[in-house]
Amino acid sequence: MSEVLVFGLCAAVVAGLGLYGAIVDPRPLRKILGFNLLGSGVFLFFGVVARRGAAAGFPGDPVPQALVITGIVVAFSATALAVTLLLRFFETTGSSSLRDGAAADGARDTAES
Amino acid sequence: MTIVPALDLFVAGVVLVVAVWTVAVRNTSSAVVGFVAYGLLLALVWVRLGAPDVALTEAAIGSGLTGALLIGAAARLRAGESTVAAERPGVPVRLLIAALATVVAAAIAGVLLSLPDPAPTLAPEATANAGATGLGNPITNVLMAFRAMDTMLEKVVLLLAVLGIWSLSPDAAWGGRPHLPHRAEPDAALEFLARVLTPVGVVLGIAVLWVSADHPGGAFQGATILAAMWLLVLMAGLGEVPDIGRRRLRLALVVGPAVFLTIGLGGLVVSGAFLSYPQGFAKPLILAIEFAMILTVATTLGLLVAGPPVAGPPAAGSAAAGSPARRAAP
């Protein structure tokens, strides 16, 4: 049962790191990285819960593992959308800052594009 | 034996070191490289947790495709990096956030210790009902039969992500093609890699799907490998992404959820419940859905990494040059 404990704590620490990275770092790409870390921490926790539920000949409870596979695909499509949105924002305004006024003063093309 | 816990501790330790590195390092490109290393190492953790299916998914989607996506973005954002990095909050705010994040993580870890000892599990129920679909792999059973609704909705999410990315293109570029910028003079090593690796990848992708009936594998994992191979071909310049207006591409993107929906509605009529399979026909129907799914998901994941259309639509009627090399997607 040791890996449940070890990887459970590892999942919680990675989730904490992801939360910290997503909130503190002003760069949106680092926020997306933080979100991915947080997501993998939560999915790791799903894996630990599945491992605890190992029974009937399976090394792990299949239901949370199936949820993780669905979750990873959803998290990847979220990352792809966020990265493309960030790149488009950077191309349009030349700045990738989320600060309130950043878009306005950094805007290259006029508002009536 | 006491040695195994040490092994787990060590694997977890390496994973944590790389995770801390990914958050702490200054330069974004090395943070992305750290994240790719983290993703690949996570596959080790998933194997230790007895979930090879998820290890496949994590290694393929978590680090392979996400890594390719993020490294491209990191390179293009390097110009604006310094101005934004300056907006870093002050030390007190950072300490407060660190403390709060620690409390949340500690709460989650604390709950782990308090979870009930005979852990509640659905494994026995999953095996008891596995007879209905005749599939050996319990996770495929859960994904395709017991919780088929989540899998079908998830394909809608993928389609939405592609639509969201396409809608971010400039108006003039609509109908054009998203192209990975391959350079004028082809790079011999990359082209060789693409020519040799792609067939191996396609065979492996289809095998991972075919095996998924009874052994770890699945349509998503297979689709990710096919998408990676398609992207490798595009990177090597051996193929072009088809224009987003082409009917075949649109159908390829929709065929997965569409087949899932029609078979689900068929189940409503024939065997009494939406997304249920008539007795005895479950396995062939599930495989049919999975083949439609692998085609859609491979195309979708490839397009998600390729990005929004950039070049304008082709002159009317000009055939798309260099139809993509051998791969499942049209």
Add this chain to the structure above:
Amino acid sequence: MSVLLDLVTIVMVSAGMVFFLAGTVGLLRFPDTLTRLHALTKADNIGLGLVVIGLVPQAGSLRDGLKLLCVWLLVLLASATVSQLVAQAARREGDSS
């Protein structure tokens, strides 16, 4: 018979470990990128090959054994081409910085 197989495994995996050690020491000690690349791709690959050969007797069935060898061949092919790409990048970085 199984003792012999275990012996083969122990010997092969230990040999593999020696090469891994060599590869990592090379990675740490070598002065610049190209030499480190050399250490990384050559020594580690042989290390992996030996570990794979060591594990073939432990594999459950013939199919698993063949798949193990496929893994090694795939990594050999991959590291050959990727080292080329990395070397190009290192050389380009060398003359641009």
Add this chain to the structure above:
Amino acid sequence: MAVPVSGPGSTEGGALLVLAIVIPVAAALLGFAAGGRRTERIALGALPIGLTVAVLIAAAVPPASAVPLTDGVLTYLLGGWAPPLGVALRADGLSAVMLVIAAVVVCAVGVFARADFAIADGAAETRAPFAFWILLPMIWAGLNTVFLAGDLFTLYVALEILTFAAVPLVCLDGRGETLQAALRYLLFALLGSVLYLAGTVLLYGAYGTLDIVLLSQRVAVAPAPLVAGALMTVGLLAKTALVPLHLWLPPAHAGAPPAGSALLSALVVKGSFFIVVRLWFDVMPGLPSVAATQMLSTLGAAAIVLGSVVALRQERLKLLIAYSTLAQIGYLFLLFGLAFDVDSAAMQKGDALAGGMLQAMSHATAKAAMFMAAGSIYVAMGHDRIAALAGAGRRVPVAVLAFALGGVALAGLPPGGAYLAKELLLGAAARTGQWWWAVVIQAGGAFTGAYLLLVLARVLAPPDRAAAGDVDTHHGRVAWYPQAAALVLAMVSLSLGLVDWSAWLPIPPGARLAASVVDTLAAAVWPVLAGGVLAVLIGRWTTPSGGRLARAVATLGPLRRGGIALGENVCRGDAFLRRWPMAGVSLLALAVAFGAALWTGR
């Protein structure tokens, strides 16, 4: 096939629930494959079908007022598998009414959007219309799944569908500000959904199921559900943009095209609110404590004050309406403090919940009408700076009427749905002796009246001669049907109070409304009077130069200066809260606070 049914099997009306989700998804898939003009036709074709299905579901839901989720409900076992292994769709009174309201608003937005996103026959397919006519059914599918899904993970996927469909809608016009607003929205919403997911994994770890009904039978006071409840609630608050987690809402809802803003403000925000209600009333009714429910309602009250005051200080009409959404979201969360029954220490499905849901329904219809009217005004006047909107009343009279009626309905004037909701909430406050929420409810009505009067005073003013010259009069021709759609929605919101909702909402029979003339008159006059005073004090308007009004304003001098100072400080506070690090701190601090508050209730 041997359907392993344990517990309530699929009831006979169940197949309708499947149709409610399948029709929008099929419309979106067909539209995506068809492309070109057919995308619009398919989406418009699906609207009436979906509306009829929603109405049939509302009719099929067995009338059961304050009954737990198990029996008075329409159930459908997907794939024939019963929970905990399978996923069930369930429709009780709450989801039935929300389904109907969502269908009505989506249909009205569909009619309205034909003006902006019409695809000419034979014309080449363009980006924005193609994207809009697929995002509309996708948002609808996400909402219907949120209202019907009986499994917490299916709710998570539905939330993701909702967010992924809403984000491209925000930056459909591709300007820098809207792209930044969409990016902030996506990143913060993703943080919210991962926290929600963390909560679900803790619940699964503790109870081995994610089905709402089974969880409600198994959840007891233990560390797992407490931490899970706190994380899920905060994650959903981040997606509902309740103050102080509202950093993304104003720029996103103001930057979207009018049809998009209507969908976002009226419906998308209601999805995650509905899951908070499901979580606190159905999954863990016994868990909340006095501290937690009072905290949630206090956040609601703070949202009302902050949203309304900042709305009064806005210069652009769409931003004013967006901040009004912020305030109305706060209004919705008042129900939690009122619905907590102290002696049974559990959430009671009573008049407070009915009032909250009715407020959600009337806000959905009224706010959609206001955003659509604002869209028509923008087209007619060429801009939406409130100070220069004089004469809009002449150009687009129907749109201005729709805006006025929507505002009146929102302010809680009879016979609007918000009036009925206010009466129910006031009744609950009186019954439970929490007079302070009654004060907040009345203040909410007054504030809504305030910014309504502020805009109407400006819009209905005759076009001032000087300005009329430079603004070319034929700026934009506005077709009749977008304005008609807005007017119909405003009328619907205004008539929600006349319907007897006891068949769907848990209105206890004893809470018959005091229909005395004096009460209704007082309820009608109060928002207008108090609103006028607030508008004069805090509102952003230039003092007229000469005449009697100038002298009257002079006497108010010190009060006015105090009001403006208050307004400025609140705006600075709002800007402070909407900085990303501060929003992150609020997110985590709220998670810890909710965890502690729930813990004290043990």
Add this chain to the structure above:
Amino acid sequence: MNEFLTVMVGLVLALLALGLVRVLRGPGDADRMMAAQLIGTCGIAALLLIGVIGGTSAAIDVALVLALLATFAAAAFADCARRTAQPGGPGPEAP
């Protein structure tokens, strides 16, 4: 036998950690690109050993996919580094 393999896995992971520290700290991008390749070899060796210890024969499939995707990631890095080094430079108009 499992004890021996576990010690070996510990050793491989130690070497992997050392190599990662050196590679991730490397001055140029080229050094960091080697991280994916390093994991391609050491990571897969550890994975195969863990698979044998834990008895999960599926670990070999995971190793196959890992090898393929580590190569793909390294190729993506190299291609991206080469693209940014083009005269066009990494500016937003590069694609």
